[in-house]
Amino acid sequence: MGKKLTARKAPEQKIGSLVAILCIIALYIFLFCLDNVLPASNGNVQMLITVLKKGAIYALVCVSMNLLNGFTGLFSLGQAGFMLIGAYAYAIFAIPADQHSAVYQYFDGGAIQFSIPEVLGNVLGKNGGAFLGALICIIIAGCVAAIFAALIGIPVLRLKSDYLAIATLGFAEIIRAVFQWNGLGKITNGSNLLRKYTNFNDIQIQVGGTIFKLGTIFPFFIATLSILIIVLLVTSSYGRAFKSIRDDEVAAEAMGVNLFKHKMLSFVISSFFAGVGGALLAMFQTTVQAAPFRSSMTYEILLMVVIGGIGSITGSVIASFLYISASEWWLRFLDSGGVTLFHTHFNIPFFRDGFRKVVFSVVIMVIVLFFSRGIMGDKELSFAGMIRRLRGKKAVPAAEGEEDAQ
Template identity: 45%
Template structure:
């Protein structure tokens, strides 16, 4: 059974590689960017689901961790000439002016700095619960954004960074997505994952069993922030330009929407939802423009795509109250059983 699952997983990865090769050769830049965004939001969704879905912490500070990762990766990958041209009002601090690192190294450093910031935030705030924790983490996220706006000689202030190398491509984004999925699956299936779920289900019972609540909450918070920083770094080097206004609460809300729609506590649901939400928002843009059907012409209304998309989300939430997957995960046995069922087969009735 284990060998069969390994073979099927290997075939799935091979099909993904073939698809990425085909997409790189045949898709235009717009479609490739949408695919990159889908994979990046999958990384961000998984990182937030670890904190909110699996550990049960109501955190709204994700945009701040993304900002740390994005700015760190951008500053460490920009050329000295680009930094000199970008920081024309106030010169960049000397150590950063000459530093240029490979993208992967910069990405990991961005994730580690995000994790460090999360530890500094989590140490005092994770003793709070529920709405109080949400308000505290949201406030910390806004503090990070304001600090980045004011530190002109490091982040270039409200102007932001430009001429960031467009290093992020399908291989980087989907590679990091697969890596994040593997780490999350291994973590959730480990003893630490069982502790996270125990804290989510009942903190009092978990503490009575000898679980150190604070230690494991901080651990979940820091790991989630690391991958949020990595996702932020991928996003910054995909867009080529970033500024503090990108990392407002709206960005956290978009990631929260993905994990709620996919299912709090479901890795599979988060990945599926990230593709649905990201691609859906992009491909509904035609609703904002004029539509000519030949026999009738409808003028576009700015923002109508958000109305339609929100309506579709409401319908999905009404029929799937726990999200698309709930807390279930994809399994090859369950997938193959769909093809083995006989027509009109009912439970308890032999075909």
């Protein structure tokens, strides 16, 4: 394919990445304003903040699942289990020491008697400690999830397609049972809530006398960083090996790709980021309990990945924001007993609690049945591509197919 194409593509790609970086900067400025300038009492602003935070977290989790299901072709349904591990690992290390007796009230104050944000806070001040401590706890959360994944992966990754799916689903359920077990109560607090740990509201900086909240930027920062790492991985030679395993396992092996090593790598990395996502979810919820991390959570994430397009990172990101805003915000009116149009309230009897979810699942079924490629298929959304398309249509319409083929 060679030189001619790359030479012609270069300026577009440069402009594309420039636009992308500008967009990200604009997004961060907007998020900063959302936290600090716009009135927090406004219902819509609050809803927007909630949706953005949750959307960013799910975007990360979806991309991590996509790495496994979409890029490596391993149909794993264990995501909720690894998120659970991440959420617990985060919470356990971030509960302040003086809160232990309250949180672990049934387990004599628990076994771990320190909190990383607090220890760092003694050195760096309260805000610095909270930020860096949360960051370290999130990394620990990812690592613990990754270690579990490595252990589970040894037996499970020998299985294929639906057997793999059901085995990972089984492991997720086992993990949930273990975390609810009272025998580990001194660490996991049994089936009781973990709470009072560092959450998004504690992330702030003090410049001069004024305090700036960073509660919405923080999950975006972690999610962007993590997704960037996954993108770099997918475009590296490891990523090409993953895709070759997805497309044809036997052929990949014949070409010298070490199947087990690459499957394991993909599984462990995906679980690491699922753990990070779980930690962020714990921060978002401000309390953690093992019970909600059941298989329906994995299904929900899987449906987001499908809506975005299996094998498209930008698709997963777009889909998770759409999914979260539709389910948390835009479709709320379906639950509220009627619609208000032009200042008149229409009572619609079947608009009651739960109707939103029914409509939502019908929409999902329509997507699964009739648009099974999702929003993006396996393509990526890129500014370079958009520019090329705009130019291509004006100048050389024939060139488009050639470039898509590359």
